[in-house]
Amino acid sequence: MNIKENIKTLVIKKPLKLDCGKSINNFPLAYETYGSLNENKDNAILVFHALTGDQFVTGINPVTKKDGWWSYAVGPNKSIDTNKYFVICANVLGGCMGSYGPGHKNPDTNKIYGTDFPVITINDMVNAQVNLLDHFNIKKLFSVVGGSMGGMQVLQFISNYPDKACTVVPIACTSSHSAQNIAFNELGRQAIASDHNWSNGKYLSNNTLPDKGLSVARMAAHITYLSKKGLQEKFGRKLQERDALKFGFDADFQIESYLRYQGSVFVDRFDANSYLYITRAMDYFDLVGQFDGNLSNAFKKTRAKFFVISFTSDWLYPTQENKEIVIALNAIGADVGFVEIKSDKGHDSFLLDVPDFLKTLKNFLDKSYSER
Amino acid sequence: MKTEYKIIVDLIEEKTRVLDVGCDDGTLMESLKKNKNVDARGIEISKDKVQTCVSKGLTVIEGNAEFDLKQFPNDSFDYVVLGQTLQAFVNPEVVIKELLRVGKKTIITIPNFGNWKVRLNLLIKGTMPITKSLPNDWYNTPNIHMCTIKDFVKFSKIINFKIFKSLALTNRNISNINNSNLFYKNLFAELGIFLIEK
Incomplete structure (x- = not known):
């Protein structure tokens, strides 16, 4: 683990009742901000990160020393323009970048939680993060924005706090995790659990790390973030630093080498137990179920303006699932726009340099801000 | 602005809820918002045009009217506008x-x-007509169900909807269509504009 200096933390004193029935209090929520809050405090955007993201949205991440996960979209003059908006992002509950998670000590036993940490839901995550509004004395956010699991938090947030945001931008997400989504997450969790070093989640006390398992989990997940066409065009059957097949099990193909690399760099920055907790939270996400099968009821109390974005080649959270959110909103006459962006970059499109997406997001936010 | 749009704007009452089906680049929606203070929503099949609408601050969803109107409840808009696209649908009746x-x-x-x-x-010529308002060849036209003003009036009786107002646009001149002048309007008008109800 890296030394986590430069991490801003809000200690949430009041008890938070979790969906699992347990309560937590006096727990840390790590966050970062970009840009500055204006006098009216009406230019704040709460960005929610995806499964393996963190609060370091843009610029250089002080822990990993790499670009923030949404550097393409967030920054001065970018889609989410930090010259104009005050951007807040928190590390989710259960995460491993400073917020309360399985790597923390259990105050009752003084031992690292591991899998004794309570199971977290998307609902718990947003209920923890809403405390940031009080902390900054913000009555109403200009926008809540997020892709993938961040989009799920966006939906849960506006459902829980219907008058706390003017605009709502769920990107490449779903209102209910599908069997296929759960299946892929389970594959990742089983990869971690089958690594001997995982030791039933007690690896931090044993000073061993389930690197192999976590990296296999990442490799499998990474495939789901890309599209077949994207992979084919980038790698095809190209060989890795060799002229011919070696008739062995080394990485003959570039795609193999690429996935191995993705797996190996991931374990340096991510905690295996956090991976279990956060994927579980995604699997438990079912906003449709929370409202007895009628998603429209999740949004009945809000007057916010929605803009839903999906990508043509995203097969993990396909357009149809995003459209179901639009349909539920139209059914109650809510203000909702929707666009499917053409891209070959799969689910990852929202994180990458996809000009149509970046331009559309900027246009929506800036226009809505000037007309607010 | 196109005369057609001016006529539509005139037909729509202030502060109503309007859905523009096939809203194109949002020109009509903008005019409706500006002149009639309406709550305008659009549905448009082209990604580029949806993005243009978003850049104008309009609320538009990308979709195909042939399938995507289902999501709207009964009577959820005061007006629904369909400009020059009925003929492009596979099933105009639906x-x-x-x-x-x-x-x-x-x-x-x-x-x-x-x-x-x-x-x-x-x-x-003995070939499929190509005019200013119908510029495509038969093999690449999106218009697969062309009709005449007379056809549309007949159609209202077949599937039973009421025509409240019918206007003809001829050389930028607007005139009323009625039973006695239908023959001439059908011969001279370039565009028919109908306000209908179920």
Whole structure:
């Protein structure tokens, strides 16, 4: 683990009742901000990160020393323009970048939680993060924005706090995790659990790390973030630093080498137990179920303006699932726009340099801000 | 702005809820917002045009009217507008019924295939008519269900909807269509504009 200096933390004193029935209090929520809050405090955007993201949205991440996960979209003059908006992002509950998670000590036993940490839901995550509004004395956010699991938090947030945001931008997400989504997450969790070093989640006390398992989990997940066409065009059957097949099990193909690399760099920055907790939270996400099968009821109390974005080649959270959110909103006459962006970059499109997406997001936010 | 749009704006009452089906680049929606203070929503099939609308601050969803009107409840809009696209649908009958269901009132405009230039074109040349308002060849036209003003009036009786107002646009002149002048309007008008109800 890296030394986590430069991490801003809000200690949430009041008890938070979790969906699992347990309560937590006096727990840390790590966050970062970009840009500055204006006098009216009406230019704040709460960005929610995806499964393996963190609060370091843009610029250089002080822990990993790499670009923030949404550097393409967030920054001065970018889609989410930090010259104009005050951007807040928190590390989710259960995460491993400073917020309360399985790597923390259990105050009752003084031992690292591991899998004794309570199971977290998307609902718990947003209920923890809403405390940031009080902390900054913000009555109403200009926008809540997020892709993938961040989009799920966006939906849960506006459902829980219907008058706390003017605009709502769920990107490449779903209102209910599908069997296929759960299946892929389970594959990742089983990869971690089958690594001997995982030791039933007690690896931090044993000073061993389930690197192999976590990296296999990442490799499998990474495939789901890309599209077949994207992979084919980038790698095809190209060989890795060799002229011919070696008739062995080394990485003959570039795609193999690429996935191995993705797996190996991931374990340096991510905690295996956090991976279990956060994927579980995604699997438990079912906003449709929370409202007895009628998603429209999740949004009945809000007057916010929605803009839903999906990508043509995203097969993990396909357009149809995003459209179901639009349909539920139209059914109650809510203000909702929707666009499917053409891209070959799969689910990852929202994180990458996809000009149509970046331009559309900027246009929506800036226009809505000037007309607010 | 196109005369057609001016007529539509005139037909729509202030502060109403309007759905523009096939809203193109949002020109009509903008005008409706500005002149009639309406709550305008659009549905558009082209990604580029949806993005143009978003850049204008308009609320538009990308979708195909043939399938995507289902999501709107009955009577959820005061007006539904369909400008010159009825002829492009695979099943115009289903689309009209959906428009009438979703909107309390529906405004439909149709390029008139009964116009004398179109008739003459076919009569003299013996090939599928190509005119200013119908610029495509038969093999690449999106218009697969062309009709005339007279056809549309007949259609209202077949699937049983009421025509409250019918206007003809001829050389930028607007005139009323009624039973006694239908023959002439069908011969001379370039565009028919209808305000209909279920």
